[in-house]
Amino acid sequence: MKTVCCSILGFGAIGQGVAEVLLMKKEYLESIGLEVKVVAVVDSKGATVNPQGVDLADCLTRKRISGTVALENITGVEVIRSVDHELVIETTPTNIKTGGAGLQNMLAAFQTGKDVITSNKGPLALNYRELVETAKAAGSNFRFEATVGGSMPVINLVNEVLAGNKVKSIKGILNGTCNYILTRMLEERASYTDILAESMQLGIAEADPKYDVEGIDTACKLVILANAIFGLNATYRDVEVTGITKVTPEALEMAYERGHVIKLIGEVSRERIQVAPRLVPINHPLAVGGTLNVASVDTELAGEITVTGKGAGPIETASAILSDLIAIYGN
Amino acid sequence: MRISMDIELKDVPGQMLLALQPLSECKANLITVLHHHQKRTPRKTVPVQLVLETRPESVEIIKAKLEESGVRVVRVGEHRFRESINVVLIGHVVHTGIQDTIDEIDKTGFAEVVDLSLSMPGINLLSSALIKIDAVGKEDLQTALNILKEVSAKKDLLMVLPIDIQA
Numbered sequence: 207m208k209t210v211c212c213s214i215l216g217f218g219a220i221g222q223g224v225a226e227v228l229l230m231k232k233e234y235l236e237s238i239g240l241e242v243k244v245v246a247v248v249d250s251k252g253a254t255v256n257p258q259g260v261d262l263a264d265c266l267t268r269k270r271i272s273g274t275v276a277l278e279n280i281t282g283v284e285v286i287r288s289v290d291h292e293l294v295i296e297t298t299p300t301n302i303k304t305g306g307a308g309l310q311n312m313l314a315a316f317q318t319g320k321d322v323i324t325s326n327k328g329p330l331a332l333n334y335r336e337l338v339e340t341a342k343a344a345g346s347n348f349r350f351e352a353t354v355g356g357s358m359p360v361i362n363l364v365n366e367v368l369a370g371n372k373v374k375s376i377k378g379i380l381n382g383t384c385n386y387i388l389t390r391m392l393e394e395r396a397s398y399t400d401i402l403a404e405s406m407q408l409g410i411a412e413a414d415p416k417y418d419v420e421g422i423d424t425a426c427k428l429v430i431l432a433n434a435i436f437g438l439n440a441t442y443r444d445v446e447v448t449g450i451t452k453v454t455p456e457a458l459e460m461a462y463e464r465g466h467v468i469k470l471i472g473e474v475s476r477e478r479i480q481v482a483p484r485l486v487p488i489n490h491p492l493a494v495g496g497t498l499n500v501a502s503v504d505t506e507l508a509g510e511i512t513v514t515g516k517g518a519g520p521i522e523t524a525s526a527i528l529s530d531l532i533a534i535y536g537n
Numbered sequence: 538m539r540i541s542m543d544i545e546l547k548d549v550p551g552q553m554l555l556a557l558q559p560l561s562e563c564k565a566n567l568i569t570v571l572h573h574h575q576k577r578t579p580r581k582t583v584p585v586q587l588v589l590e591t592r593p594e595s596v597e598i599i600k601a602k603l604e605e606s607g608v609r610v611v612r613v614g615e616h617r618f619r620e621s622i623n624v625v626l627i628g629h630v631v632h633t634g635i636q637d638t639i640d641e642i643d644k645t646g647f648a649e650v651v652d653l654s655l656s657m658p659g660i661n662l663l664s665s666a667l668i669k670i671d672a673v674g675k676e677d678l679q680t681a682l683n684i685l686k687e688v689s690a691k692k693d694l695l696m697v698l699p700i701d702i703q704a
Contacts, residue, residue: 454656
Protein backbone atom coordinates (compact mmCIF):
# COMPACT_ATOMS: atom_id res chain seq x y z
CA MET A 207 0.00 0.00 0.00
CA LYS A 208 1.36 3.41 -0.96
CA THR A 209 0.47 6.27 1.36
CA VAL A 210 0.00 9.68 -0.26
CA CYS A 211 0.12 12.52 2.25
CA CYS A 212 -1.67 15.58 0.98
CA SER A 213 -3.09 18.94 1.92
CA ILE A 214 -6.32 20.50 0.68
CA LEU A 215 -5.83 24.24 0.26
CA GLY A 216 -9.17 25.99 -0.14
CA PHE A 217 -12.20 24.47 1.52
CA GLY A 218 -15.07 26.05 -0.38
CA ALA A 219 -17.45 24.01 -2.52
CA ILE A 220 -14.68 22.30 -4.51
CA GLY A 221 -12.41 21.58 -1.54
CA GLN A 222 -15.36 20.06 0.33
CA GLY A 223 -16.23 18.06 -2.80
CA VAL A 224 -12.69 16.65 -2.78
CA ALA A 225 -13.05 15.67 0.89
CA GLU A 226 -16.38 13.96 0.19
CA VAL A 227 -14.99 12.08 -2.81
CA LEU A 228 -11.91 10.95 -0.83
CA LEU A 229 -14.23 9.57 1.86
CA MET A 230 -16.50 8.01 -0.73
CA LYS A 231 -13.60 6.41 -2.65
CA LYS A 232 -11.47 5.34 0.33
CA GLU A 233 -12.05 1.62 -0.25
CA TYR A 234 -11.63 1.88 -3.98
CA LEU A 235 -8.33 3.73 -3.58
CA GLU A 236 -7.13 1.08 -1.15
CA SER A 237 -8.11 -1.60 -3.68
CA ILE A 238 -5.67 -0.06 -6.14
CA GLY A 239 -3.00 0.20 -3.46
CA LEU A 240 -3.42 3.83 -2.44
CA GLU A 241 -4.03 5.31 0.96
CA VAL A 242 -4.67 9.05 0.69
CA LYS A 243 -3.93 10.73 4.01
CA VAL A 244 -4.98 14.37 4.28
CA VAL A 245 -2.59 16.02 6.74
CA ALA A 246 -3.94 19.58 6.48
CA VAL A 247 -7.10 21.36 5.37
CA VAL A 248 -6.84 25.11 4.91
CA ASP A 249 -9.49 27.76 4.31
CA SER A 250 -9.37 31.57 4.29
CA LYS A 251 -9.53 31.72 8.11
CA GLY A 252 -6.85 29.18 8.99
CA ALA A 253 -6.16 25.45 9.02
CA THR A 254 -6.62 22.08 10.61
CA VAL A 255 -3.34 20.20 10.70
CA ASN A 256 -2.60 16.64 11.82
CA PRO A 257 0.46 14.78 10.52
CA GLN A 258 -1.35 11.51 11.37
CA GLY A 259 -4.25 12.50 9.10
CA VAL A 260 -7.15 14.86 9.78
CA ASP A 261 -10.69 13.54 10.11
CA LEU A 262 -12.33 14.66 6.85
CA ALA A 263 -15.90 13.96 8.03
CA ASP A 264 -15.20 16.10 11.06
CA CYS A 265 -13.79 18.90 8.84
CA LEU A 266 -16.92 18.85 6.66
CA THR A 267 -19.22 19.07 9.68
CA ARG A 268 -17.21 21.85 11.29
CA LYS A 269 -17.18 23.82 8.03
CA ARG A 270 -20.96 23.46 7.72
CA ILE A 271 -21.64 24.52 11.29
CA SER A 272 -19.09 27.25 11.94
CA GLY A 273 -18.21 28.29 8.38
CA THR A 274 -14.54 27.36 8.80
CA VAL A 275 -12.27 24.39 9.43
CA ALA A 276 -9.70 26.60 11.10
CA LEU A 277 -8.29 25.39 14.41
CA GLU A 278 -4.96 27.13 13.94
CA ASN A 279 -4.12 30.50 12.48
CA ILE A 280 -1.85 29.27 9.71
CA THR A 281 -1.88 29.95 5.94
CA GLY A 282 -1.61 27.64 2.97
CA VAL A 283 1.98 28.65 2.22
CA GLU A 284 2.93 28.05 5.89
CA VAL A 285 1.33 24.59 5.75
CA ILE A 286 3.26 23.82 2.56
CA ARG A 287 6.55 24.88 4.16
CA SER A 288 6.07 23.37 7.61
CA VAL A 289 3.98 20.21 7.25
CA ASP A 290 5.55 17.12 5.75
CA HIS A 291 3.51 15.93 2.74
CA GLU A 292 3.95 15.24 -0.95
CA LEU A 293 0.80 16.48 -2.68
CA VAL A 294 -1.01 19.82 -2.57
CA ILE A 295 -4.62 19.80 -3.77
CA GLU A 296 -5.14 23.46 -4.58
CA THR A 297 -8.82 24.49 -4.69
CA THR A 298 -8.75 28.13 -3.60
CA PRO A 299 -10.99 30.55 -5.54
CA THR A 300 -9.76 31.84 -8.89
CA ASN A 301 -8.21 35.28 -9.01
CA ILE A 302 -7.70 36.39 -12.58
CA LYS A 303 -5.97 39.67 -11.75
CA THR A 304 -3.03 38.52 -9.63
CA GLY A 305 -3.36 34.73 -9.43
CA GLY A 306 -4.24 35.19 -5.73
CA ALA A 307 -3.35 32.74 -2.98
CA GLY A 308 -3.49 29.93 -5.53
CA LEU A 309 -0.41 31.16 -7.38
CA GLN A 310 1.57 31.57 -4.15
CA ASN A 311 0.47 28.13 -2.95
CA MET A 312 1.44 26.41 -6.20
CA LEU A 313 4.85 28.09 -6.41
CA ALA A 314 5.57 27.32 -2.75
CA ALA A 315 4.54 23.70 -3.32
CA PHE A 316 6.95 23.29 -6.24
CA GLN A 317 9.73 25.08 -4.41
CA THR A 318 9.42 22.47 -1.65
CA GLY A 319 9.31 19.62 -4.18
CA LYS A 320 5.61 18.81 -3.82
CA ASP A 321 3.19 17.70 -6.53
CA VAL A 322 0.17 19.88 -7.27
CA ILE A 323 -3.31 19.04 -8.50
CA THR A 324 -5.57 22.04 -8.97
CA SER A 325 -8.98 23.23 -10.10
CA ASN A 326 -7.90 26.88 -9.87
CA LYS A 327 -7.78 28.52 -13.31
CA GLY A 328 -6.44 31.98 -12.43
CA PRO A 329 -2.77 31.12 -11.80
CA LEU A 330 -2.63 28.95 -14.94
CA ALA A 331 -4.27 31.59 -17.12
CA LEU A 332 -1.79 34.21 -15.89
CA ASN A 333 1.49 32.41 -15.18
CA TYR A 334 1.34 29.08 -16.97
CA ARG A 335 4.93 29.04 -18.19
CA GLU A 336 6.38 30.01 -14.81
CA LEU A 337 4.35 27.33 -13.02
CA VAL A 338 5.23 24.57 -15.47
CA GLU A 339 8.92 25.47 -15.44
CA THR A 340 9.05 25.67 -11.64
CA ALA A 341 7.33 22.27 -11.41
CA LYS A 342 9.73 20.80 -13.94
CA ALA A 343 12.80 22.18 -12.19
CA ALA A 344 11.60 20.66 -8.93
CA GLY A 345 10.70 17.34 -10.57
CA SER A 346 7.12 17.82 -9.36
CA ASN A 347 3.97 16.54 -11.01
CA PHE A 348 1.51 19.28 -11.97
CA ARG A 349 -1.97 18.30 -13.10
CA PHE A 350 -5.01 20.49 -13.69
CA GLU A 351 -7.73 18.58 -15.55
CA ALA A 352 -10.34 20.12 -13.23
CA THR A 353 -9.56 23.65 -14.46
CA VAL A 354 -11.27 23.05 -17.81
CA GLY A 355 -14.75 21.58 -18.15
CA GLY A 356 -15.12 20.23 -14.60
CA SER A 357 -15.74 16.51 -14.84
CA MET A 358 -15.44 16.52 -18.62
CA PRO A 359 -12.01 15.21 -19.64
CA VAL A 360 -10.23 17.46 -22.14
CA ILE A 361 -6.58 17.98 -21.21
CA ASN A 362 -5.91 14.37 -20.23
CA LEU A 363 -8.04 13.15 -23.14
CA VAL A 364 -5.84 14.94 -25.63
CA ASN A 365 -2.46 14.58 -23.95
CA GLU A 366 -2.88 10.96 -22.90
CA VAL A 367 -5.72 9.09 -24.59
CA LEU A 368 -5.22 10.79 -27.96
CA ALA A 369 -1.42 10.98 -27.61
CA GLY A 370 0.39 11.14 -30.95
CA ASN A 371 -2.41 13.07 -32.65
CA LYS A 372 -1.72 16.61 -33.73
CA VAL A 373 -4.64 18.73 -32.52
CA LYS A 374 -5.89 21.27 -35.05
CA SER A 375 -8.45 23.03 -32.91
CA ILE A 376 -10.69 22.70 -29.89
CA LYS A 377 -14.13 24.30 -29.87
CA GLY A 378 -16.74 24.06 -27.22
CA ILE A 379 -19.00 25.34 -24.50
CA LEU A 380 -16.81 25.69 -21.43
CA ASN A 381 -19.12 27.65 -19.13
CA GLY A 382 -22.26 26.01 -17.76
CA THR A 383 -23.74 29.26 -16.45
CA CYS A 384 -23.78 30.88 -19.89
CA ASN A 385 -25.15 27.71 -21.43
CA TYR A 386 -27.95 27.61 -18.86
CA ILE A 387 -28.85 31.27 -19.44
CA LEU A 388 -28.95 30.95 -23.24
CA THR A 389 -30.91 27.66 -23.07
CA ARG A 390 -33.50 29.11 -20.70
CA MET A 391 -33.81 32.42 -22.62
CA LEU A 392 -34.83 30.44 -25.69
CA GLU A 393 -37.16 28.08 -23.79
CA GLU A 394 -38.95 30.86 -21.92
CA ARG A 395 -38.52 33.62 -24.50
CA ALA A 396 -37.35 35.63 -21.52
CA SER A 397 -34.82 38.44 -21.32
CA TYR A 398 -31.21 38.02 -20.33
CA THR A 399 -31.82 39.97 -17.10
CA ASP A 400 -34.76 37.75 -16.05
CA ILE A 401 -32.92 34.50 -16.65
CA LEU A 402 -29.79 35.82 -15.00
CA ALA A 403 -31.89 36.52 -11.89
CA GLU A 404 -33.30 32.98 -12.05
CA SER A 405 -29.79 31.54 -12.40
CA MET A 406 -28.63 33.47 -9.34
CA GLN A 407 -31.57 32.19 -7.32
CA LEU A 408 -30.73 28.62 -8.30
CA GLY A 409 -27.06 29.14 -7.46
CA ILE A 410 -26.08 28.52 -11.10
CA ALA A 411 -24.80 32.08 -11.51
CA GLU A 412 -22.70 33.75 -8.85
CA ALA A 413 -23.62 36.98 -7.07
CA ASP A 414 -21.13 38.72 -9.33
CA PRO A 415 -21.85 36.98 -12.63
CA LYS A 416 -19.45 39.15 -14.68
CA TYR A 417 -16.73 36.52 -14.71
CA ASP A 418 -19.03 33.99 -16.37
CA VAL A 419 -21.34 36.06 -18.59
CA GLU A 420 -18.66 38.29 -20.04
CA GLY A 421 -16.75 35.25 -21.24
CA ILE A 422 -13.77 35.71 -18.88
CA ASP A 423 -14.09 32.20 -17.39
CA THR A 424 -14.23 30.62 -20.86
CA ALA A 425 -11.23 32.73 -21.95
CA CYS A 426 -9.16 31.50 -18.97
CA LYS A 427 -9.98 27.88 -19.86
CA LEU A 428 -8.95 28.49 -23.47
CA VAL A 429 -5.63 29.94 -22.31
CA ILE A 430 -5.00 26.77 -20.30
CA LEU A 431 -5.82 24.62 -23.35
CA ALA A 432 -3.67 26.83 -25.60
CA ASN A 433 -0.71 26.33 -23.27
CA ALA A 434 -1.22 22.74 -22.15
CA ILE A 435 -2.28 21.30 -25.51
CA PHE A 436 -0.95 23.62 -28.20
CA GLY A 437 2.28 24.43 -26.37
CA LEU A 438 1.73 28.18 -26.69
CA ASN A 439 2.75 30.76 -24.16
CA ALA A 440 -0.60 32.52 -24.10
CA THR A 441 -2.15 34.62 -21.36
CA TYR A 442 -5.64 35.98 -20.85
CA ARG A 443 -4.67 39.12 -22.76
CA ASP A 444 -4.24 37.10 -25.97
CA VAL A 445 -7.92 36.13 -26.11
CA GLU A 446 -10.58 37.99 -28.10
CA VAL A 447 -13.53 37.93 -25.72
CA THR A 448 -17.23 38.67 -26.29
CA GLY A 449 -19.77 37.60 -23.69
CA ILE A 450 -23.50 36.89 -23.80
CA THR A 451 -24.89 40.02 -22.10
CA LYS A 452 -26.18 41.48 -25.37
CA VAL A 453 -27.94 38.33 -26.61
CA THR A 454 -31.71 38.86 -26.90
CA PRO A 455 -34.56 36.31 -26.77
CA GLU A 456 -35.63 37.58 -30.21
CA ALA A 457 -32.23 36.75 -31.68
CA LEU A 458 -32.38 33.28 -30.13
CA GLU A 459 -35.85 32.75 -31.57
CA MET A 460 -34.96 33.96 -35.07
CA ALA A 461 -31.89 31.74 -35.09
CA TYR A 462 -33.97 28.79 -33.86
CA GLU A 463 -36.51 29.26 -36.64
CA ARG A 464 -33.65 28.75 -39.07
CA GLY A 465 -32.37 25.67 -37.31
CA HIS A 466 -29.74 27.23 -35.05
CA VAL A 467 -29.13 27.89 -31.38
CA ILE A 468 -26.84 30.60 -30.06
CA LYS A 469 -24.10 29.33 -27.74
CA LEU A 470 -21.08 30.96 -26.13
CA ILE A 471 -18.31 29.13 -27.97
CA GLY A 472 -14.68 29.07 -26.99
CA GLU A 473 -12.28 28.25 -29.78
CA VAL A 474 -8.56 27.63 -29.63
CA SER A 475 -6.00 26.73 -32.27
CA ARG A 476 -2.41 27.73 -32.97
CA GLU A 477 -3.67 30.76 -34.88
CA ARG A 478 -6.40 32.13 -32.66
CA ILE A 479 -8.00 32.11 -29.23
CA GLN A 480 -11.52 33.45 -29.20
CA VAL A 481 -14.69 33.50 -27.14
CA ALA A 482 -17.93 34.69 -28.76
CA PRO A 483 -21.60 33.83 -29.12
CA ARG A 484 -21.97 31.71 -32.27
CA LEU A 485 -24.77 30.17 -34.30
CA VAL A 486 -24.71 26.39 -33.86
CA PRO A 487 -26.96 24.10 -35.93
CA ILE A 488 -29.55 22.39 -33.71
CA ASN A 489 -28.28 18.90 -34.61
CA HIS A 490 -24.59 19.83 -34.18
CA PRO A 491 -22.68 17.88 -31.48
CA LEU A 492 -21.92 21.18 -29.71
CA ALA A 493 -25.62 22.10 -29.39
CA VAL A 494 -26.02 20.78 -25.84
CA GLY A 495 -28.43 22.47 -23.43
CA GLY A 496 -28.76 23.28 -19.74
CA THR A 497 -25.58 23.64 -17.72
CA LEU A 498 -23.69 21.04 -19.77
CA ASN A 499 -20.23 21.63 -21.11
CA VAL A 500 -18.99 20.19 -24.38
CA ALA A 501 -15.73 20.19 -26.29
CA SER A 502 -14.95 19.06 -29.78
CA VAL A 503 -11.33 18.26 -30.48
CA ASP A 504 -10.32 18.27 -34.13
CA THR A 505 -7.37 15.94 -34.51
CA GLU A 506 -5.09 14.98 -37.35
CA LEU A 507 -5.54 11.20 -37.17
CA ALA A 508 -8.63 10.52 -35.09
CA GLY A 509 -10.77 13.21 -36.73
CA GLU A 510 -13.24 15.02 -34.57
CA ILE A 511 -13.83 13.75 -31.02
CA THR A 512 -16.56 15.33 -28.93
CA VAL A 513 -16.97 14.99 -25.16
CA THR A 514 -19.74 16.40 -23.03
CA GLY A 515 -20.34 16.49 -19.30
CA LYS A 516 -21.04 18.53 -16.23
CA GLY A 517 -18.73 21.51 -16.21
CA ALA A 518 -19.25 22.51 -12.60
CA GLY A 519 -20.36 21.13 -9.26
CA PRO A 520 -18.19 20.09 -6.33
CA ILE A 521 -18.41 16.32 -6.80
CA GLU A 522 -18.01 16.53 -10.59
CA THR A 523 -14.93 18.75 -10.27
CA ALA A 524 -13.55 16.50 -7.53
CA SER A 525 -13.91 13.61 -9.97
CA ALA A 526 -11.36 15.28 -12.26
CA ILE A 527 -9.06 15.89 -9.26
CA LEU A 528 -9.38 12.23 -8.24
CA SER A 529 -8.47 11.07 -11.75
CA ASP A 530 -5.37 13.31 -11.68
CA LEU A 531 -4.41 11.86 -8.29
CA ILE A 532 -4.72 8.30 -9.56
CA ALA A 533 -2.79 9.24 -12.72
CA ILE A 534 0.15 10.38 -10.57
CA TYR A 535 0.19 7.76 -7.82
CA GLY A 536 -1.73 4.77 -9.19
CA ASN A 537 0.18 1.66 -10.27
CA MET B 538 -29.07 38.96 -65.99
CA ARG B 539 -26.04 39.46 -63.84
CA ILE B 540 -22.72 38.44 -65.33
CA SER B 541 -19.12 38.59 -64.29
CA MET B 542 -16.45 39.30 -66.86
CA ASP B 543 -12.67 39.05 -66.60
CA ILE B 544 -10.90 41.37 -69.03
CA GLU B 545 -7.33 42.49 -69.58
CA LEU B 546 -6.27 46.05 -70.30
CA LYS B 547 -3.06 47.29 -71.84
CA ASP B 548 -0.90 49.12 -69.33
CA VAL B 549 -1.35 52.54 -70.98
CA PRO B 550 -3.56 55.49 -70.03
CA GLY B 551 -7.18 55.60 -71.20
CA GLN B 552 -7.75 51.86 -71.32
CA MET B 553 -10.43 51.76 -68.62
CA LEU B 554 -12.53 54.29 -70.49
CA LEU B 555 -12.17 52.16 -73.60
CA ALA B 556 -13.47 49.17 -71.67
CA LEU B 557 -16.44 50.96 -70.16
CA GLN B 558 -17.63 52.56 -73.41
CA PRO B 559 -19.29 49.38 -74.83
CA LEU B 560 -21.10 48.81 -71.52
CA SER B 561 -22.53 52.27 -71.63
CA GLU B 562 -23.55 51.86 -75.28
CA CYS B 563 -25.43 48.65 -74.46
CA LYS B 564 -27.03 50.24 -71.36
CA ALA B 565 -25.46 47.63 -69.07
CA ASN B 566 -25.53 48.44 -65.37
CA LEU B 567 -22.03 48.23 -63.99
CA ILE B 568 -22.06 46.87 -60.43
CA THR B 569 -18.40 46.44 -59.57
CA VAL B 570 -15.02 46.99 -61.11
CA LEU B 571 -12.04 45.33 -59.50
CA HIS B 572 -9.00 46.87 -61.11
CA HIS B 573 -5.91 44.90 -60.10
CA HIS B 574 -3.39 47.73 -60.62
CA GLN B 575 -0.58 45.87 -58.95
CA LYS B 576 -0.99 42.65 -60.94
CA ARG B 577 0.32 41.93 -64.44
CA THR B 578 -0.55 38.95 -66.63
CA PRO B 579 2.24 37.14 -68.52
CA ARG B 580 1.13 39.30 -71.48
CA LYS B 581 1.99 42.39 -69.38
CA THR B 582 -1.66 43.40 -69.31
CA VAL B 583 -3.64 44.49 -66.22
CA PRO B 584 -6.43 42.12 -65.12
CA VAL B 585 -9.84 43.67 -64.36
CA GLN B 586 -12.95 41.93 -63.06
CA LEU B 587 -16.35 43.39 -63.89
CA VAL B 588 -19.77 42.49 -62.54
CA LEU B 589 -22.63 43.90 -64.56
CA GLU B 590 -26.29 43.56 -65.16
CA THR B 591 -27.50 43.46 -68.73
CA ARG B 592 -30.01 41.86 -71.08
CA PRO B 593 -28.93 38.36 -72.18
CA GLU B 594 -28.84 39.39 -75.85
CA SER B 595 -26.34 42.18 -75.07
CA VAL B 596 -23.67 39.90 -73.66
CA GLU B 597 -22.23 38.81 -76.99
CA ILE B 598 -22.46 42.38 -78.38
CA ILE B 599 -20.52 43.79 -75.41
CA LYS B 600 -17.92 41.07 -75.78
CA ALA B 601 -17.47 41.75 -79.49
CA LYS B 602 -17.24 45.52 -78.97
CA LEU B 603 -14.63 45.11 -76.27
CA GLU B 604 -12.51 42.88 -78.45
CA GLU B 605 -12.85 45.35 -81.34
CA SER B 606 -11.40 48.03 -79.08
CA GLY B 607 -8.43 45.82 -78.26
CA VAL B 608 -9.66 44.77 -74.80
CA ARG B 609 -9.05 41.09 -74.27
CA VAL B 610 -12.07 39.25 -72.75
CA VAL B 611 -10.75 36.28 -70.83
CA ARG B 612 -13.95 34.92 -69.31
CA VAL B 613 -17.63 35.69 -69.26
CA GLY B 614 -19.93 33.85 -66.89
CA GLU B 615 -23.25 34.08 -65.23
CA HIS B 616 -22.70 35.56 -61.79
CA ARG B 617 -23.91 32.83 -59.45
CA PHE B 618 -23.94 32.95 -55.70
CA ARG B 619 -22.61 29.67 -54.44
CA GLU B 620 -22.07 30.48 -50.77
CA SER B 621 -24.69 31.47 -48.26
CA ILE B 622 -24.76 32.14 -44.52
CA ASN B 623 -26.98 33.50 -41.80
CA VAL B 624 -25.63 36.15 -39.45
CA VAL B 625 -27.35 37.59 -36.38
CA LEU B 626 -26.85 41.24 -35.50
CA ILE B 627 -27.87 42.57 -32.09
CA GLY B 628 -27.86 46.20 -30.96
CA HIS B 629 -29.41 49.39 -32.23
CA VAL B 630 -29.63 47.74 -35.63
CA VAL B 631 -32.26 50.08 -37.07
CA HIS B 632 -31.25 53.38 -35.53
CA THR B 633 -27.67 52.97 -36.68
CA GLY B 634 -28.96 52.55 -40.26
CA ILE B 635 -29.84 49.04 -41.39
CA GLN B 636 -29.97 50.19 -45.02
CA ASP B 637 -26.42 51.43 -44.81
CA THR B 638 -25.30 48.10 -43.26
CA ILE B 639 -26.93 46.21 -46.15
CA ASP B 640 -25.52 48.62 -48.75
CA GLU B 641 -21.99 48.02 -47.51
CA ILE B 642 -22.38 44.34 -48.42
CA ASP B 643 -24.42 44.82 -51.59
CA LYS B 644 -22.06 47.31 -53.16
CA THR B 645 -19.25 44.74 -53.24
CA GLY B 646 -20.96 43.13 -56.22
CA PHE B 647 -19.80 39.67 -55.11
CA ALA B 648 -22.05 39.42 -52.05
CA GLU B 649 -25.60 40.44 -51.27
CA VAL B 650 -28.00 40.56 -48.37
CA VAL B 651 -30.86 38.41 -49.67
CA ASP B 652 -33.05 38.09 -46.61
CA LEU B 653 -33.67 40.01 -43.43
CA SER B 654 -35.73 39.29 -40.31
CA LEU B 655 -35.97 42.07 -37.80
CA SER B 656 -37.30 42.33 -34.28
CA MET B 657 -37.62 45.62 -32.41
CA PRO B 658 -39.21 44.80 -29.03
CA GLY B 659 -39.19 48.38 -27.69
CA ILE B 660 -37.67 51.81 -28.12
CA ASN B 661 -35.00 51.42 -25.46
CA LEU B 662 -34.44 47.71 -26.02
CA LEU B 663 -31.87 46.12 -28.27
CA SER B 664 -33.08 45.10 -31.70
CA SER B 665 -32.13 41.84 -33.34
CA ALA B 666 -31.73 41.09 -37.00
CA LEU B 667 -31.01 37.90 -38.84
CA ILE B 668 -29.60 38.49 -42.27
CA LYS B 669 -28.79 36.01 -44.98
CA ILE B 670 -25.80 36.82 -47.15
CA ASP B 671 -25.15 35.15 -50.49
CA ALA B 672 -21.74 35.41 -52.08
CA VAL B 673 -20.08 34.21 -55.25
CA GLY B 674 -17.35 32.19 -53.57
CA LYS B 675 -15.86 31.37 -50.15
CA GLU B 676 -13.29 34.15 -50.31
CA ASP B 677 -15.95 36.65 -51.32
CA LEU B 678 -18.08 35.56 -48.38
CA GLN B 679 -15.13 36.03 -46.03
CA THR B 680 -14.49 39.51 -47.46
CA ALA B 681 -18.18 40.40 -47.01
CA LEU B 682 -18.02 39.20 -43.40
CA ASN B 683 -14.92 41.29 -42.78
CA ILE B 684 -16.81 44.32 -44.07
CA LEU B 685 -19.77 43.45 -41.84
CA LYS B 686 -17.42 43.03 -38.89
CA GLU B 687 -16.05 46.55 -39.38
CA VAL B 688 -19.53 48.02 -39.78
CA SER B 689 -20.74 46.18 -36.66
CA ALA B 690 -17.79 47.42 -34.61
CA LYS B 691 -18.48 51.00 -35.74
CA LYS B 692 -22.18 50.70 -34.88
CA ASP B 693 -21.55 48.78 -31.65
CA LEU B 694 -23.52 45.76 -32.89
CA LEU B 695 -22.92 42.22 -31.66
CA MET B 696 -22.32 40.02 -34.68
CA VAL B 697 -23.11 36.32 -34.15
CA LEU B 698 -21.53 34.17 -36.81
CA PRO B 699 -22.05 30.48 -37.61
CA ILE B 700 -19.67 28.19 -35.76
CA ASP B 701 -17.99 26.90 -38.92
CA ILE B 702 -17.03 30.36 -40.16
CA GLN B 703 -13.74 32.00 -39.25
CA ALA B 704 -14.71 35.13 -37.37
